Amino acid sequence: MSYFSDAWNWLIASQNWHGSNGIPIRLAQHLEYTGLALIIALVIAIPAGLAMGHLRRGGFAVVTIANFGRALPTLGLLVLIFVLTSGSILSWLIPLVALAIPPMLVNTYEGVLGVDRELTDAARGMGMTEWQILRKAEIPVALPLILLGVRTSAIQVVATATIAAYIGLGGLGRYIIDGLARDEYNVVAGGAVVIILLALAVQGLFTLLRRVIVPAGLRGQAQNS
Amino acid sequence: MSWAWQNRDQIGHLLASHLYLALLPVLFGIVVAVPVGIMCVRWRWTWPPILSLTSIFYAMPSLALYLVLIAYTGLTDWTVIIPLTLFSLSVLIPNVVDGLRSVPPPVKQAAVAMGFGATRRTIQVELPLAVPVIIAGLRVATVSSISLVSVGQLIGIGGLGYLFTDGEQRDFTTEIWVGLILIILLALLFDGLLVLARRWLTPWEARAPRQERRRVVQVALRGANAGVKGGSI
Numbered sequence: 048m049s050y051f052s053d054a055w056n057w058l059i060a061s062q063n064w065h066g067s068n069g070i071p072i073r074l075a076q077h078l079e080y081t082g083l084a085l086i087i088a089l090v091i092a093i094p095a096g097l098a099m100g101h102l103r104r105g106g107f108a109v110v111t112i113a114n115f116g117r118a119l120p121t122l123g124l125l126v127l128i129f130v131l132t133s134g135s136i137l138s139w140l141i142p143l144v145a146l147a148i149p150p151m152l153v154n155t156y157e158g159v160l161g162v163d164r165e166l167t168d169a170a171r172g173m174g175m176t177e178w179q180i181l182r183k184a185e186i187p188v189a190l191p192l193i194l195l196g197v198r199t200s201a202i203q204v205v206a207t208a209t210i211a212a213y214i215g216l217g218g219l220g221r222y223i224i225d226g227l228a229r230d231e232y233n234v235v236a237g238g239a240v241v242i243i244l245l246a247l248a249v250q251g252l253f254t255l256l257r258r259v260i261v262p263a264g265l266r267g268q269a270q271n272s
Numbered sequence: 273m274s275w276a277w278q279n280r281d282q283i284g285h286l287l288a289s290h291l292y293l294a295l296l297p298v299l300f301g302i303v304v305a306v307p308v309g310i311m312c313v314r315w316r317w318t319w320p321p322i323l324s325l326t327s328i329f330y331a332m333p334s335l336a337l338y339l340v341l342i343a344y345t346g347l348t349d350w351t352v353i354i355p356l357t358l359f360s361l362s363v364l365i366p367n368v369v370d371g372l373r374s375v376p377p378p379v380k381q382a383a384v385a386m387g388f389g390a391t392r393r394t395i396q397v398e399l400p401l402a403v404p405v406i407i408a409g410l411r412v413a414t415v416s417s418i419s420l421v422s423v424g425q426l427i428g429i430g431g432l433g434y435l436f437t438d439g440e441q442r443d444f445t446t447e448i449w450v451g452l453i454l455i456i457l458l459a460l461l462f463d464g465l466l467v468l469a470r471r472w473l474t475p476w477e478a479r480a481p482r483q484e485r486r487r488v489v490q491v492a493l494r495g496a497n498a499g500v501k502g503g504s505i
Contacts, residue, residue: 053343117415117416118455118463119452120419120422120452122425122437123422123435123448123455126436127452130439130443131445202331202333210335210423213426214440227426232342232343236340236343240336242333246331246332
């Protein structure tokens with residue numbers, strides 16, 4: 048059990064909780080990168096997914112983006128854009144945003160597209176405008192799937208931000224990349240545990256979020272949360 | 273491209289090890305996921321705990337898992353294969369369960385009426401009808417696995433991922449492009465093969481109305497955690 052005792056000893060050592068390489072600072076950096084990338088991706092992907100789902104157009108494009116996003120190797124994208132942009136803020140922001148968009152886009156699109164036709168027809172029959180149909184009928188019904196997409200993106204970005212330490216980004220990945228480079232295995236072990244805990248916390252947060260914002264009548268859907 | 277041709281031997285070796293590291297986990301995954309999925313449908317109480325487990329493994333960044341495993345498996349192929357197997361399972365088990373559950377009740381009732389026992393009904397009737405959803409999960413697992421292997425390069429076991437770190441250190445963009453393009457091509461190739469496999473295994477699907485195929489996509493999306501490139505890296 049040397050792994051867990053190494054990790055534990057590193058985690059409880061007080062010097063790892065202070066200073067610019069301390070866990071609180073690294074965690075805050077990690078959340079900052081993740082949050083920024085997610086917000087940008089959200090602003091692009093959700094409206095696009097809603098519009099395409101509502102208009103029932105662009106299915107082929109969405110599926111292609113989804114497949115492509117899945118096939119794209121994170122590390123390759125990071126180093127390529129790093130070399131091409133020679134280390135500006137864009138070198139990590141572009142890959143993180145690019146990887147966060149497909150899950151949100153495809154789930155939002157499929158969520159809205161999957162709304163029962165009878166429901167939207169009834170809403171239309173009641174005299175709702177297209178905008179009202181989207182806001183009052185389609186979005187609430189699609190919400191479980193939309194949230195699932197955002198969660199998938201969030202988990203993805205947390206993990207990718209770790210790998211971005213390889214091209215010099217701060218955050219929790221520093222422990223892993225620096226620890227590996229210096230053969231300090233206890234640092235690597237401790238860092239990996241913090242990252243796993245963060246990923247689980249994100250997962251938990253979205254489970255909680257789903258309970259709070261998804262209408263009670265719809266919670267049976269998209270059970271995988 | 274002349275660089276790629278000059279180094280074709282090395283690239284060939286990297287390609288072979290990449291495929292080995294990426295596909296073995298998917299193979300292990302499907303072999304385990306089918307019986308586990310059947311069990312979860314048969315004995316419903318086993319499903320919630322297994323679903324929780326799969327969603328935990330789905331969220332695990334694979335880099336972190338590689339690092340944890342180094343302590344136990346050393347720097348061997350297993351350090352990459354085991355986390356990717358867990359990841360494949362987290363995609364495949366929900367798909368098998370959702371696939372089996374998507375079989376319409378009248379079909380099951382007809383099978384019972386024809387004298388099929390529970391086991392024979394599952395294997396001969398429900399499993400074939402679940403194939404489209406299971407293959408949808410396999411596609412997600414395979415494509416993700418092919419792309420995730422390259423992350424293993426950070427601990428020195430990453431197949432074509434070698435071209436990324438080597439290209440970065442030498443500031444040589446061509447090498448990175450070659451790695452990127454080969455991985456994407458491999459992913460598309462195996463994705464295409466799985467689509468062909470589905471057509472071959474389910475000839476009746478081609479005749480199904482569009483609405484029905486749409487339903488299969490929806491079930492598969494939910495089953496695969498809607499995993500576009502499964503969450504973890």
